[in-house]
Amino acid sequence: MKPIKQLWLILTHGKRVADALQKHTFSVDNPSGFELIEVSPDRVHAKFFERLEIFEEVDTPFGDVQEIHIVRYVVIDFTVIKVGDGLSLIKILRPPVSIKSFSKKLMEAFAYEGALKKASFNLAEVYSLIQGEPAIDRLVVTKVTASQVPVGDRATARIEVASITNALLELQKEYNFPAVKLEKIMISARMNFELEILDVSAAGSIYCTPGMEFYLEKTLF
Numbered sequence: 001m002k003p004i005k006q007l008w009l010i011l012t013h014g015k016r017v018a019d020a021l022q023k024h025t026f027s028v029d030n031p032s033g034f035e036l037i038e039v040s041p042d043r044v045h046a047k048f049f050e051r052l053e054i055f056e057e058v059d060t061p062f063g064d065v066q067e068i069h070i071v072r073y074v075v076i077d078f079t080v081i082k083v084g085d086g087l088s089l090i091k092i093l094r095p096p097v098s099i100k101s102f103s104k105k106l107m108e109a110f111a112y113e114g115a116l117k118k119a120s121f122n123l124a125e126v127y128s129l130i131q132g133e134p135a136i137d138r139l140v141v142t143k144v145t146a147s148q149v150p151v152g153d154r155a156t157a158r159i160e161v162a163s164i165t166n167a168l169l170e171l172q173k174e175y176n177f178p179a180v181k182l183e184k185i186m187i188s189a190r191m192n193f194e195l196e197i198l199d200v201s202a203a204g205s206i207y208c209t210p211g212m213e214f215y216l217e218k219t220l221f
């Protein structure tokens with residue numbers, strides 16, 4: 001399968017997810033809201049819709065002004081996965097540039113009783129989990145980005161290392177210092193006769209195939 005860009009959020013809440021979303025459905029009278037696609041005890045697949053209406057005035061070649069009504073829709077496909085009592089993981093597929101409206105509506109649905117934060121990752125831990133997976137018969141770390149790399153007595157740098165085998169090991173061989181911070185890692189792996197791809201940053205940027213999601217989840221909870 002092809003890798004997909006994702007955004008993960010961690011939600012703490014006191015209400016049932018399906019009930020909260022159901023009370024804030026998208027409709028003709030409600031310009032932003034949710035639509036439930038599939039509901040199970042531990043998972044809710046839904047979509048967020050926002051209708052944006054814009055009125056623009058355009059000067060015509062005949063000297064008059066014409067008003068144009070433009071309607072645009074923002075659609076966000078997401079899944080909420082229960083990971084504990086009052087704790088859920090939200091996976092947004094192909095997220096837009098901004099999720100401000102989505103986040104605001106989600107908090108409104110939970111009566112502002114919950115909290116929402118972007119997931120972040122310990123990349124060394126992610127790599128360790130994948131590297132120790134028996135089902136993987138070929139693992140390549142194609143690129144790593146690291147910061148706080150010492151390059152002198154009083155200087156540090158942000159560097160990018162590329163490799164056809166393992167860029168992380170190459171980095172550690174040259175700069176094996178505790179202060180070095182991994183910012184991004186790109187991994188390809190052959191697992192169960194399928195090629196799996198993971199491109200993830202410590203700050204939470206995700207581009208991966210489904211087979212890699214398990215390892216990211218395991219480092220979060």
